[in-house]
Amino acid sequence: MAAASAAATTDFIAACRQSLGQFADELQDALVYLDEGAGEAFHFMGGLPFFLQFGVRSVCSLENARPYDSANTWNAASDGPLQKMIIITSRLLSDSHRYILRCLRMHCNVQLLTIFSSVSEDAHATFPGTPLGTDAYAEYKNLLLQDFDTVSGTDPAHDQIVHDPKGEENIALAEVIQSQPEVNPQEHKESPLWAPESNEDRDSRAASEKKKSPTIQVYYIPLILCPLTPKIFVLPSGAAIAEAPLLDSPDYSLGPGLPGIDIGVPIDGEEHIPPGAILLAFFLQHLGSQLDLKFEVFTLGRLARAVGKFMIELPNLPEGGGHTKRPAGLVIIDRSLDLITPSCHGDSLVDQMFFCLPRRTRKDAPIHPVPVGAAANFISTPVVHAPVDVRVPSEQFIFLEEKGQVSISLEDPLCPLSPKVEQDRRESRQEMPEDSKCSKSFSNLQAANFSGNMNNLLGGSLSCAWEFNAFDRLDLLFGKGAKDGAMLIRKWLQDAVRQEKLDLPRKTRLGAVTVSELQSLVKALSAVPKAAIRNMTLIQIARAAIMTLHASCSLRWEAFRSVESILMLSARDCIENLALQIRDLINHSIQHTSSKSHQQHATLAPSQKASLLSLRDSLTVAIVAYALAGKCDLRLTSADSPFTWDEEYSLKEAVLNVILGSPQGISLGFLKGLEDALEERWKKAELESSLKADSSPVKHNERSDDWTDDQWEGWDEAEEEGSEAEEFGDMQLKLEVRDRLEEVFKILHRVAAARNRLALSEKLQSPDDLSSSLGLHKGLIYKLMSLIARKADVSGLEHHSSTVGRIFKSGLGRFGLGQVKPKVGDQKVLLLFVIGGFNAVEVREAREALASAPGGIELLFGGTTLLTPDHMYDLMLGSCRSS
Numbered sequence: 001m002a003a004a005s006a007a008a009t010t011d012f013i014a015a016c017r018q019s020l021g022q023f024a025d026e027l028q029d030a031l032v033y034l035d036e037g038a039g040e041a042f043h044f045m046g047g048l049p050f051f052l053q054f055g056v057r058s059v060c061s062l063e064n065a066r067p068y069d070s071a072n073t074w075n076a077a078s079d080g081p082l083q084k085m086i087i088i089t090s091r092l093l094s095d096s097h098r099y100i101l102r103c104l105r106m107h108c109n110v111q112l113l114t115i116f117s118s119v120s121e122d123a124h125a126t127f128p129g130t131p132l133g134t135d136a137y138a139e140y141k142n143l144l145l146q147d148f149d150t151v152s153g154t155d156p157a158h159d160q161i162v163h164d165p166k167g168e169e170n171i172a173l174a175e176v177i178q179s180q181p182e183v184n185p186q187e188h189k190e191s192p193l194w195a196p197e198s199n200e201d202r203d204s205r206a207a208s209e210k211k212k213s214p215t216i217q218v219y220y221i222p223l224i225l226c227p228l229t230p231k232i233f234v235l236p237s238g239a240a241i242a243e244a245p246l247l248d249s250p251d252y253s254l255g256p257g258l259p260g261i262d263i264g265v266p267i268d269g270e271e272h273i274p275p276g277a278i279l280l281a282f283f284l285q286h287l288g289s290q291l292d293l294k295f296e297v298f299t300l301g302r303l304a305r306a307v308g309k310f311m312i313e314l315p316n317l318p319e320g321g322g323h324t325k326r327p328a329g330l331v332i333i334d335r336s337l338d339l340i341t342p343s344c345h346g347d348s349l350v351d352q353m354f355f356c357l358p359r360r361t362r363k364d365a366p367i368h369p370v371p372v373g374a375a376a377n378f379i380s381t382p383v384v385h386a387p388v389d390v391r392v393p394s395e396q397f398i399f400l401e402e403k404g405q406v407s408i409s410l411e412d413p414l415c416p417l418s419p420k421v422e423q424d425r426r427e428s429r430q431e432m433p434e435d436s437k438c439s440k441s442f443s444n445l446q447a448a449n450f451s452g453n454m455n456n457l458l459g460g461s462l463s464c465a466w467e468f469n470a471f472d473r474l475d476l477l478f479g480k481g482a483k484d485g486a487m488l489i490r491k492w493l494q495d496a497v498r499q500e501k502l503d504l505p506r507k508t509r510l511g512a513v514t515v516s517e518l519q520s521l522v523k524a525l526s527a528v529p530k531a532a533i534r535n536m537t538l539i540q541i542a543r544a545a546i547m548t549l550h551a552s553c554s555l556r557w558e559a560f561r562s563v564e565s566i567l568m569l570s571a572r573d574c575i576e577n578l579a580l581q582i583r584d585l586i587n588h589s590i591q592h593t594s595s596k597s598h599q600q601h602a603t604l605a606p607s608q609k610a611s612l613l614s615l616r617d618s619l620t621v622a623i624v625a626y627a628l629a630g631k632c633d634l635r636l637t638s639a640d641s642p643f644t645w646d647e648e649y650s651l652k653e654a655v656l657n658v659i660l661g662s663p664q665g666i667s668l669g670f671l672k673g674l675e676d677a678l679e680e681r682w683k684k685a686e687l688e689s690s691l692k693a694d695s696s697p698v699k700h701n702e703r704s705d706d707w708t709d710d711q712w713e714g715w716d717e718a719e720e721e722g723s724e725a726e727e728f729g730d731m732q733l734k735l736e737v738r739d740r741l742e743e744v745f746k747i748l749h750r751v752a753a754a755r756n757r758l759a760l761s762e763k764l765q766s767p768d769d770l771s772s773s774l775g776l777h778k779g780l781i782y783k784l785m786s787l788i789a790r791k792a793d794v795s796g797l798e799h800h801s802s803t804v805g806r807i808f809k810s811g812l813g814r815f816g817l818g819q820v821k822p823k824v825g826d827q828k829v830l831l832l833f834v835i836g837g838f839n840a841v842e843v844r845e846a847r848e849a850l851a852s853a854p855g856g857i858e859l860l861f862g863g864t865t866l867l868t869p870d871h872m873y874d875l876m877l878g879s880c881r882s883s
């Protein structure tokens with residue numbers, strides 16, 4: 001029974017690999033192009049080693065396609081001319097068309113082009129503003145062939161992606177070429193390069209061009225997602241489903257990347273559902289089909305209810321051959337119901353890593369079709385999410401080719417390897433088992449000179465695709481707090497050092513893990529190349545923990561936690577204190593400087609740690625303060641403030657003074673377009689203050705006799721004219737900043753009102769969700785999972801019956817054959833999906849809450865993205881624009 005239970009567990013990574021494995025024949029000897037979202041997804045599925053086992057020629061970036069991509073062959077068996085090409089796109093076909101057409105023209109001799117789209121045909125037909133219908137794939141195939149034949153006479157070397165002056169849309173140069181005037185034959189009849197074609201020549205050329213047209217086939221590829229662990233996934237940041245907005249009304253929005261607040265009116269009608277919700281409903285339906293799960297859909301939140309209703313009304317997908325689907329519960333939750341948890345700096349080492357470490361940068365701006373017609377009511381602003389694969393900049397992995405094989409160096413590329421280390425590295429490669437997946441994958445590589453673009457596309461830092469236990473390690477870290485996570489990493493390092501039969505650097509001390517202790521263990525493993533290669537992922541995770549626990553990162557995180565704990569304790573007594581504390585924090589932010597030494601920071605008292613936080617940090621804390629104040633006053637609407645007019649006016653003035661008085665507005669986001677004017681004002685203020693400090697006061701009786709009274713009067717008039725112009729420009733700048741601040745505080749008002757209509761049981765409704773002594777916050781997901789574990793009724797959690805269930809309820813139920821309404825707690829498999837994203841604290845809390853469930857519940861966790869407090873700021877306040 002135990003073996004059968006283990007075999008029935010769900011594994012996102014295995015399911016994603018199996019999804020691509022069904023197209024193994026198409027991948028053989030093919031040049032593969034991945035777009036931004038697909039490249040990010042396949043990094044977490046297995047990266048290059050996973051692709052190479054299918055015998056592909058090479059893997060390249062679709063947005064950065066080059067003619068010489070076909071010459072970069074990684075498979076020894078693929079030394080002939082290129083005949084097959086595969087393009088995997090996570091965007092709509094209409095959005096990817098310019099890249100696909102350009103790529104096809106670069107490799108015009110390809111005989112077979114296979115396009116895999118992560119957006120199904122039905123999703124293409126339902127999505128607002130797209131030109132494709134119900135038979136989307138066949139229609140796109142014909143359109144692509146027509147466009148290819150139209151531009152086949154142009155020079156593909158000049159077909160490149162350019163940007164229009166406004167930066168609003170990328171256009172293909174092929175479209176520009178088509179708009180150019182045609183050559184007049186009469187003007188060039190004297191030219192020897194031109195001559196009229198005979199019928200025979202024209203027929204021959206037409207036959208030749210027809211022969212060059214490739215065979216195109218378009219398929220749907222499911223499960224283009226980022227499986228962070230076997231039980232946790234997020235959506236690729238560059239995919240259409242993640243970039244599509246989630247708004248149905250601008251009056252109740254928190255930003256295009258978050259569900260709007262609940263106004264008590266359901267979203268009725270397909271024409272009012274946001275584009276992101278449409279794609280999400282199709283995605284979740286196909287996800288259940290691929291995982292062999294039969295979902296019972298439960299929703300909590302206004303947008304979640306719309307997604308659940310839309311999802312169960314979709315036509316059923318064809319059943320797989322011989323597969324028995326397991327019953328499972330799907331719980332969809334709006335992020336807007338709990339904005340405190342992701343905005344706080346909780347107790348999680350994983351959250352600290354994603355907060356402190358840099359992410360892979362996006363190479364292209366999000367593209368999204370502007371809805372037309374009935375869909376024009378939607379907010380069409382695309383959503384910008386940060387990629388989830390973080391970087392460890394302290395280490396670089398260099399792929400070195402040597403005798404047809406590839407090894408990986410852990411040393412700095414600027415420092416040459418010593419002969420002894422080089423010899424050990426060769427021996428470690430020779431001793432590697434032949435049947436290992438790592439060696440099998442690497443043996444296919446012929447040219448290992450990876451460009452920066454490809455490394456940026458498929459690289460990462462927290463997991464290496466060829467060490468398969470790395471995902472289990474990261475999954476364990478998701479379930480631990482910061483202290484326990486660091487101790488677990490130390491234990492892994494110590495075990496690895498013992499297994500490699502190396503000497504432990506020093507005796508372990510009980511208590512908190514220090515950075516120097518982790519560094520010594522990593523150094524011991526990295527000193528022996530054979531041990532370093534075998535423990536590569538563990539070394540990467542350890543280096544990520546070292547950077548996270550370093551004083552430069554940890555002290556700022558601790559400062560946030562200290563301030564947030566005080567706010568949570570204050571919210572229990574008097575919400576008026578919240579406005580005063582936020583105002584003091586904003587005033588302290590003008591003293592923020594990153595030049596203080598870590599020793600100085602470490603000696604600061606808790607009341608002085610506010611100086612570590614910038615204005616952007618203070619506004620991030622303000623999100624928490626407004627959410628806490630809103631939970632205490634359930635009468636708020638989206639236009640109300642939980643504070644008095646005087647209190648909020650003082651907050652606005654404090655923010656305005658900091659913006660105008662210090663160069664902290666560049667990173668605020670909502671001041672886009674005003675940065676140059678603010679920077680010029682700051683430089684002028686600094687120059688004036690330095691001149692005043694350097695110059696000594698001049699007495700009136702010491703005035704030079706060379707100046708007459710008339711000359712002084714003229715000087716004064718010129719100064720008055722210049723000062724009037726400066727005052728006008730300064731006043732205009734202040735008004736612009738005030739307008740932007742009004743939009744920011746409108747969002748904060750909606751933050752305060754976001755949870756007012758959350759109709760849950762008494763424990764979930766209560767504003768007193770803080771710990772009795774420490775002021776610790778327990779999130780909505782923890783409370784919801786606690787009720788589910790006890791199989792208690794959750795008021796406000798709506799169940800969406802399938803078509804068969806509605807028939808039993810309305811028809812056959814009259815004859816005593818009614819269907820019993822299922823409960824979430826009765827499900828043995830539970831997939832929790834958060835629209836808008838989640839953080840690692842919520843994963844840990846959900847697991848803790850379900851640990852007491854009788855019989856056990858297999859918890860799967862998914863969401864739009866992995867959130868950090870900085871990301872929450874960008875999604876809400878950073879995206880504000882003056883109306």
